[in-house]
Each structure stands twice: as C-alpha cells, then as structure tokens.
Amino acid sequence: MKQRLVVLATAVLTAALSLPVVAAEEVNLYSARKENLIKPMLDRFTAETGITVNLVTGKADALLKRLQIEGRNSPADLFITVDAGRLHRAREAGVMQPVHSEALTAAIPENLRDPEGYWFGLSQRARPVFYARDRVKPEELSTYEALAGPQWKGRICVRSSDNIYNQSLVASMVANIGEQETEQWASGLVANLARPPKGGDRDQLKAAAAGQCDIAIANTYYAGMMVKGKDKAQRAAIAKLAIYWPNQDGRGAHVNVSGIGMTAAARNKDNALKLMEFLVSPDAQKWYAEINHEYPVRPGVEWGEILKSWGEFKADTLNLAKLGELNATAVRLMDRAGWK
Amino acid sequence: MANGVLDIRRRGNLRLPRSFMWDGSVLGIALLMAVPVLVIAAFVFEPVNDNWHHLAENLLADYVSNSLLLMLGVTAGVLSIGVTTAWLTSMCEFPGRRLLTWALLLPLAIPAYIIAYTYTGMLDFEGPVQSALRESTGWGYGDYWFPEVRSLGGAILMLSLVLYPYVYMLARAAFLEQSICVLEVSRTLGNSPTSSFFRVALPLARPAIVTGLSLALMETLADFGTVQYFGVTTFTTGIFRVWFGMGDSASAAQLSGMLLGFVFMLILLERWSRRRARFHHTSNKYSQIHRYQLRGFKKGLAFVASLLPVLFGFLLPALQLLMWTFTTAEETLDAAFFVLAGNSLMLATLTALIAVLLALLLAYGKRLHSTPLVESGVRAASLGYAVPGTVIAVGVLIPFAWLDNSIDAWMRANFGISTGLLLSGTLVALVFAYTVRFLSVSIQSVESGLGKIKPSMDDAGRSLGLSPMGVLRKIHLPLMKGTVMTALLLVFVDVLKELPATLILRPFNFNTLAVRAYEMAADERLADAGAPALMIVLAGILPVIILSRAIGRSRAGGNAP
Numbered sequence: 001m002k003q004r005l006v007v008l009a010t011a012v013l014t015a016a017l018s019l020p021v022v023a024a025e026e027v028n029l030y031s032a033r034k035e036n037l038i039k040p041m042l043d044r045f046t047a048e049t050g051i052t053v054n055l056v057t058g059k060a061d062a063l064l065k066r067l068q069i070e071g072r073n074s075p076a077d078l079f080i081t082v083d084a085g086r087l088h089r090a091r092e093a094g095v096m097q098p099v100h101s102e103a104l105t106a107a108i109p110e111n112l113r114d115p116e117g118y119w120f121g122l123s124q125r126a127r128p129v130f131y132a133r134d135r136v137k138p139e140e141l142s143t144y145e146a147l148a149g150p151q152w153k154g155r156i157c158v159r160s161s162d163n164i165y166n167q168s169l170v171a172s173m174v175a176n177i178g179e180q181e182t183e184q185w186a187s188g189l190v191a192n193l194a195r196p197p198k199g200g201d202r203d204q205l206k207a208a209a210a211g212q213c214d215i216a217i218a219n220t221y222y223a224g225m226m227v228k229g230k231d232k233a234q235r236a237a238i239a240k241l242a243i244y245w246p247n248q249d250g251r252g253a254h255v256n257v258s259g260i261g262m263t264a265a266a267r268n269k270d271n272a273l274k275l276m277e278f279l280v281s282p283d284a285q286k287w288y289a290e291i292n293h294e295y296p297v298r299p300g301v302e303w304g305e306i307l308k309s310w311g312e313f314k315a316d317t318l319n320l321a322k323l324g325e326l327n328a329t330a331v332r333l334m335d336r337a338g339w340k
Numbered sequence: 341m342a343n344g345v346l347d348i349r350r351r352g353n354l355r356l357p358r359s360f361m362w363d364g365s366v367l368g369i370a371l372l373m374a375v376p377v378l379v380i381a382a383f384v385f386e387p388v389n390d391n392w393h394h395l396a397e398n399l400l401a402d403y404v405s406n407s408l409l410l411m412l413g414v415t416a417g418v419l420s421i422g423v424t425t426a427w428l429t430s431m432c433e434f435p436g437r438r439l440l441t442w443a444l445l446l447p448l449a450i451p452a453y454i455i456a457y458t459y460t461g462m463l464d465f466e467g468p469v470q471s472a473l474r475e476s477t478g479w480g481y482g483d484y485w486f487p488e489v490r491s492l493g494g495a496i497l498m499l500s501l502v503l504y505p506y507v508y509m510l511a512r513a514a515f516l517e518q519s520i521c522v523l524e525v526s527r528t529l530g531n532s533p534t535s536s537f538f539r540v541a542l543p544l545a546r547p548a549i550v551t552g553l554s555l556a557l558m559e560t561l562a563d564f565g566t567v568q569y570f571g572v573t574t575f576t577t578g579i580f581r582v583w584f585g586m587g588d589s590a591s592a593a594q595l596s597g598m599l600l601g602f603v604f605m606l607i608l609l610e611r612w613s614r615r616r617a618r619f620h621h622t623s624n625k626y627s628q629i630h631r632y633q634l635r636g637f638k639k640g641l642a643f644v645a646s647l648l649p650v651l652f653g654f655l656l657p658a659l660q661l662l663m664w665t666f667t668t669a670e671e672t673l674d675a676a677f678f679v680l681a682g683n684s685l686m687l688a689t690l691t692a693l694i695a696v697l698l699a700l701l702l703a704y705g706k707r708l709h710s711t712p713l714v715e716s717g718v719r720a721a722s723l724g725y726a727v728p729g730t731v732i733a734v735g736v737l738i739p740f741a742w743l744d745n746s747i748d749a750w751m752r753a754n755f756g757i758s759t760g761l762l763l764s765g766t767l768v769a770l771v772f773a774y775t776v777r778f779l780s781v782s783i784q785s786v787e788s789g790l791g792k793i794k795p796s797m798d799d800a801g802r803s804l805g806l807s808p809m810g811v812l813r814k815i816h817l818p819l820m821k822g823t824v825m826t827a828l829l830l831v832f833v834d835v836l837k838e839l840p841a842t843l844i845l846r847p848f849n850f851n852t853l854a855v856r857a858y859e860m861a862a863d864e865r866l867a868d869a870g871a872p873a874l875m876i877v878l879a880g881i882l883p884v885i886i887l888s889r890a891i892g893r894s895r896a897g898g899n900a901p
Contacts, residue, residue: 056849057851057855059840069734070745071741073741073758075760089587162580331581335394335398335399340571
C-alpha cells in the first residue's frame with residue numbers, strides 16, 4: 001500500500017512538474033542578457049500589449065546549445081544574446097529564421113544587422129582604449145595596431161582570449177588588415193601585457209587605475225557601470241582614467257552589438273515580431289541602451305549622459321556578420337600568439 | 341515471517357529471483373544515471389579533427405599540468421585541514437570545541453566561485469588591503485611583493501578552503517563511529533595518544549578519509565568558475581573553449597574523455613588504498629569517548645588550528661558578502677528574493693532525498709551481490725560528479741529532447757497532435773541532472789557507512805527472517821544514521837550551490853539563488869551578488885547545524901558532541 005502511494009505520488013509530481021504552462025497571448029524568450037537588464041523592458045511591453053513574456057536567462061553558448069538540442073519543438077520564439085560573433089553562431093547552427101520587417105530594417109543601420117534578417121542589433125557597445133590620465137598622454141595613442149609597439153612594453157591590461165569581445169575585436173582586425181598581420185600584432189600585444197590576462201573588463205580598468213598597467217582595453221558599458229555604481233572605490237578608480245577612441249583617422253573604433261533573432265522553431269511568430277519591433281522603437285531604444293550604458297542602434301535616439309561625456313566618435317562600419325565568420329580564425333590565431 | 345521463524349520453503353524459492361531482481365534494479369538505475377555521461381562519451385568516437393591538433397599543439401600541455409598541480413595542491417590542503425580538525429574536535433577537549441565542531445562545516449555552504457570573488461575583492465592589487473598598504477608606505481606597482489590571489493596557488497587555496505569539509509565530515513564520522521575499545525587497547529599496548537592516532541585511528545578511518553578526498557578532487561576537476569576567474573587553464577576551461585567557443589563537440593568530448601581518465605585514476609587509487617583490507621568493526625562495545633583534556637599551550641593550539649579554517653573559509657568571506665549586501669540591500673532584498681530562496685530549498689531537498697534513496701539501493705545491491713558487473717554499474721553511476729555541470733546538462737538535454745521529439749513525431753504521424761517537449765525544460769530534467777551530478781556524493785558516503793557494518797549482521801537478520809530490504813531498513817539504516825544524514829546534507833548543499841546545470845536546464849520564469857548571484861557577478865557587479873550569495877550561505881547553515889548535531893548523536897553509546 002505504502003509503495004503504491006509512493007508510486008502514485010511520484011507520478012503526480014512528475015506530471016505536475018512537467019505540465020506546460022498555457023497562456024493565451026505569450027512569447028517565449030531565451031536571453032543571454034541578464035534578467036535585471038531586460039526585465040524592465042519586457043514588463044513595459046507586457047503593459048502596452050497584454051502579451052506575456054516568458055523568460056529563461058543563461059550563458060549565451062549554453063542557451064544556444066539548448067536551442068539546438070531541443071530542435072523543432074523548442075519552446076523558444078526569440079533568442080537574445082550579446083556579440084555579433086554569437087549571433088552569427090546561432091545562425092550557422094540552423095536554429096534561427098530570417099525575419100522581414102520594414103520597421104526593423106528602417107530602424108537599424110545595415111552593418112548592425114544580418115544581411116538576410118537572421119538577427120538584428122538592439123544596442124551598441126564600443127571597445128576603445130582607456131588610459132591613466134597621470135601616466136599617458138593621449139598623443140601617445142593612435143590605433144589598435146600601434147598597441148603592439150615596443151613603447152608599450154609591460155603597460156597594457158586586457159582580459160583572456162576566451163572572451164568573445166576579444167575574439168570579435170581580433171576578428172575585426174583580421175577582416176581589416178589580414179590574418180598574418182593580425183597574428184604578428186597579437187604576439188606584439190601579448191609581449192606588452194603588464195600581467196597574464198585574468199578577470200573581466202572591469203578588472204582591467206581597476207588595474208590601470210591602480211597603476212598595474214597604463215592602458216586597458218575594455219567595453220564602454222563597464223566604464224559606465226563604474227561611474228554610476230555604488231562602490232566608492234570603483235568611482236574613484238574610473239575617475240583616474242580617460243577614454244581614447246582608436247583608429248579615428250582610419251576605419252574607426254571597434255563596435256559590437258547585443259542583438260535578437262527569431263528561432264526556427266518559433267510558434268508565436270506574430271507576438272515575437274511585435275516584441276522585436278517594440279525593442280527598436282525610439283522610446284524603447286533609449287531605455288534599453290541607457291539601462292546598461294550602451295549606445296542605441298537606432299540613429300537619432302538621444303544618448304545617455306555618460307555616453308555624451310565621452311564624446312562622438314567614428315565607429316568601424318564593418319558588417320558585424322563578418323565577426324562571426326572570422327571567429328574561429330581569430331581564436332586560433334590568439335592561441336598561437338600565446339594570448340592566454 | 342513476522343514471527344521470526346525461518347521459513348525454509350519461502351527462502352529457498354525466493355533466493356534466486358530476488359538476487360536477480362536486485363541486480364536488475366541496480367543495473368537499471370545505474371544505467372539511467374550513467375546515460376548523460378555516456379552520451380557525452382559517445383562523441384569521442386567522432387574522428388579527430390583540426391581543432392584537436394590545434395589543441396594538442398598549443399594548449400594541452402598547460403591543461404594537463406595545471407589540472408594535475410591543482411589536484412595535488414588541493415589534496416595536500418584538504419587532507420591537512422580536514423583530518424586535523426576532525427581529530428581535534430572528536431577526540432580532544434578544548435574551549436570552543438562544541439561550537440567549532442559544526443562551524444567547521446560552514447565553508448561547505450560557500451560556492452567556490454563566490455569565495456574566489458570575495459578574496460579577489462579583498463586582496464587583489466586594486467583591493468582595500470593592497471591599496472591601504474600602498475597609501476601607508478607610498479609604494480607603487482612593482483615596489484613590493486604581494487601574493488597574487490588570481491593564480492594557480494590562489495585557486496588551490498580557495499578550493500581547499502571550501503572543500504576540506506568533505507574530508508572533515510567523513511573523517512569525523514569515522515572517528516566517532518570507531519569503537520573506543522580499539523583506542524583503549526592501543527593505549528594499554530603502550531602507544532601514546534599521538535601514535536594511537538597514526539597507528540590505529542588513522543588507518544581505520546582511511547576509507548572514509550579517501551572517500552572525502554576523492555569527492556574533493558572530483559569537485560576540483562569539475563570546477564569552472566574559480567579557475568576561469570583566476571585565469572588558470574585546466575581541462576574544464578578547455579572543454580568550454582572548444583565546445584562552446586569553437587562549437588566543436590567532438591574535441592570537447594575527447595577532452596572530457598581525458599578528464600574522465602583522471603577520475604578513473606582517482607577511483608583506482610581509492611580501490612588500491614583499500615586493497616584487500618576490510619574495515620568492519622569487530623567490537624560492539626561503544627563506551628563514552630573520553631576526550632583528551634588538552635592543557636595550556638596545546639589547548640590554545642587546538643583552538644587556533646580549528647578556528648583558522650572557519651575564519652578563512654567562512655567568516656571573512658561572509659563578512660565581505662555582508663558588507664556588499666549592506667551597500668545594495670534596498671535594491672536586492674524584495675519579495676521576489678524569497679521566491680528564489682524557496683525554489684533553491686525545494687530543489688535541494690527533493691534532490692537530496694532522491695539521491696540518497698538511490699544511493700542506498702545501489703550500495704546495498706552491491707553489498708548483496710557483488711559481481712563485477714554490478715560493481716562497474718555503481719562506478720559508472722557515480723561518474724557524474726567529476727564532470728562539469730554544463731557538460732552534464734548537455735548530456736541530459738540530448739536524451740530528453742530526443743525522447744520528447746520522438747514522442748512528438750510519433751503523435752504527429754499517428755494522431756496529428758503535436759505534444760511538443762514534455763520533459764525537456766521542466767524541473768524533472770533539472771532534478772535528474774542534479775541527481776546524476778551529485779549521486780556520487782551520496783553513494784560514497786553510504787558505501788563507507790555500509791562498509792563498517794559486519795556482514796554477520798546481515799546474516800543474522802536474514803536468518804531471523806528479514807527480507808534483504810528488511811535488513812536494509814531495520815538493521816543498516818539505524819546503524820548508519822549518521823552517514824545517511826551526511827549524505828543528505830552533502831547533496832543538499834551541493835544542489836543549493838549548483839549553477840551551470842541550473843542555468844541551462846531550468847524552465848521559463850524560474851530562478852534560484854545561485855542564478856541570481858551569478859547574474860550579478862557575471863556582470864562584474866560583485867556588490868550586488870552579495871545578497872543572494874549570502875542567502876545561499878544562510879540557507880545552507882541551518883541544515884548544516886541540524887545535521888551535524890544528528891551526526892554527533894548518531895554515535896552508538898551516546899555522547900553527543
């Protein structure tokens with residue numbers, strides 16, 4: 001009797017745990033962008049349209065794997081991730097579908113979206129150079145390429161080559177100056193590092209402020225978060241640094257996006273498209289970019305305060321899809337160059 | 341049967357089918373639990389490709405040497421801390437012993453990557469300690485030497501600080517379960533307390549200690565968060581780089597295969613250390629433990645030695661988390677926060693119960709009928725612990741999605757109904773993944789407990805008419821309550837801390853404390869990660885206290901700690 005009860009209980013529990021939640025109007029989202037960065041936007045969307053947004057957040061590559069394995073029955077309608085390299089990976093994996101929307105193509109510049117509509121940029125971040133005001137004069141800086149020069153020996157901080165932002169930066173250089181030149185450059189950069197790569201972008205900025213190195217390569221929003229953060233020590237640290245926009249006489253500073261695409265398995269296509277279009281509307285663009293100190297993709301949308309203080313700059317207009325295509329080349333090249 | 345008279349007829353009838361049934365269910369469970377690891381291992385048969393050559397040329401040497409050094413260092417760390425403190429708290433009397441007895445378990449509640457964050461925050465070049473040093477002396481970068489936290493040595497230290505409780509807990513249970521008679525005999529034969537420890541107590545406790553050590557080492561091999569944050573390249577970081585970075589599952593599986601090779605080495609080591617020795621207690625006399633009354637200098641030394649691991653493994657990092665929590669409290673402590681805590685506790689409790697139940701069945705099945713097949717089945721079921729959570733998660737996703745998609749296709753073809761994904765993306769998949777990952781913890785604890793019970797007990801029970809299940813329930817369980825509690829606690833705390841499998845397998849709109857802590861920490865918002873991380877620690881503390889008391893009480897002959 002007891003055993004039967006246990007069996008019954010197990011069965012009921014299994015059924016209860018696996019019961020799909022059914023709601024009338026909904027859209028399902030796998031997001032590599034963290035919950036606190038995206039939830040406020042989704043709540044606004046729900047308030048305006050009455051469409052419920054179901055959310056799973058996680059690491060980009062793992063979510064992509066999940067999409068792949070779940071296949072055509074995947075419950076996800078949309079996939080949000082950061083870095084064009086990853087968006088391209090998702091396309092290559094065959095889990096996305098092209099979307100044709102006048103609203104999207106009109107709002108987003110051509111180089112910030114996939115040529116065939118497999119993904120669209122939602123916000124932009126740049127990866128410039130930050131230098132210690134007291135030890136470096138901006139005249140000493142010029143291009144990413146010049147960072148391999150001997151005058152920077154032991155003065156540069158940058159994070160590991162495991163990181164997709166570095167992979168994409170290197171991919172952009174491969175696209176612009178070729179693989180061989182880039183490999184030589186990477187070897188030179190590695191020789192100039194003040195310490196073996198460790199920690200995240202914020203750590204590189206802190207190290208530069210503390211004097212462990214003189215310049216750091218980091219994404220802009222990390223600096224933004226430090227300026228706006230509650231941590232006094234971090235605010236003091238970032239105040240010691242200034243931003244430098246490299247390659248302004250040439251192709252421009254390296255930029256990347258966070259972006260969105262519709263999954264091949266999408267069942268709530270209409271709602272998914274509504275959410276995509278909502279996210280590039282002028283109001284949403286302003287909020288979406290500001291919450292993480294990023295640049296809107298939609299031209300003409302007002303920048304956040306911190307971004308304005310860093311000034312206008314020329315951005316590399318390389319189509320970001322290229323970054324994905326060249327990712328494997330970049331990774332191997334960095335390994336050969338000894339970039340840990 | 342209940343009247344205790346041996347019924348020869350029934351016994352004769354049931355013997356063969358019963359042992360067959362037990363073997364069958366043990367193998368069935370073991371196979372089910374081994375599925376995710378086998379799925380991953382199957383990729384090994386894909387041909388070696390370019391990426392593999394690239395790996396072998398540029399990276400593999402680093403992976404091997406770093407992983408080996410990490411394991412060696414953690415072995416030294418957890419053994420020295422764990423065994424010393426276990427002996428001191430169970431066999432010696434000194435001020436603060438009662439408190440420290442359970443406080444020594446606390447570091448278990450802190451995820452390794454969290455302790456890594458806190459120490460980096462404190463001791464890094466930009467941290468308060470070094471900044472204060474520079475301000476007071478006027479030194480700059482390069483003018484002085486300071487140990488680098490984010491290094492291989494740092495990783496060894498961090499992992500040792502949070503993993504020694506495995507050794508401590510199991511060694512302590514072993515010391516407490518030892519009959520005091522053997523120690524008394526040792527003393528009457530002229531051994532000093534110290535040489536009694538080395539010549540009697542330690543050898544007797546060896547299986548438990550090696551079990552604790554192998555758990556710590558498996559966890560070390562599976563660690564991703566700490567080594568990645570510290571920039572130490574190991575097998576785990578390599579697997580991630582190849583699989584998710586290069587999208588190459590074959591090379592990643594080949595790396596995982598090498599990782600499993602290490603685990604087999606560990607298992608062999610453990611087998612070898614036991615060799616033919618058996619560790620049953622042959623005396624049933626459990627008198628009160630008369631602890632050595634330490635005096636003067638020794639008293640202080642024992643206190644400090646037991647306090648240091650708590651201080652560095654728990655108090656300091658928790659204090660740092662608390663300080664971070666205070667700077668962000670109004671933002672992070674809302675109602676949603678308690679939902680997270682509820683989710684975490686629910687999953688941890690459920691998994692702990694399932695894992696320990698399965699472990700009892702497997703370990704006892706093996707004891708009943710120990711054929712090579714059953715043995716290797718049980719070993720295979722416990723491989724999951726050394727495999728990084730994300731890899732296990734993918735190993736769970738693949739068969740679940742395959743099953744769901746097959747059912748869906750069949751239903752579409754025959755009835756025109758799409759059933760979609762039935763189990764993938766539900767808590768069933770998640771709890772299954774946890775169980776696969778942490779079963780080893782419960783199996784090893786339960787096995788070490790069962791190993792101490794004389795087989796003659798089983799014989800006596802059976803001859804008095806108990807079924808095999810009855811022996812397990814009426815004889816073994818009461819005798820090894822402490823070990824079962826230990827197993828429950830270990831799984832519970834492990835699930836509470838688990839991150840990678842949770843991230844990839846959880847359903848829509850479902851989060852846990854570890855997920856929240858990670859989301860903050862991953863954005864390098866360490867201060868915001870403080871509250872959820874602290875909550876993981878707090879949620880872990882209560883069961884740690886309750887169970888550590890239960891373990892103390894479990895000693896036959898009474899004498900609670």
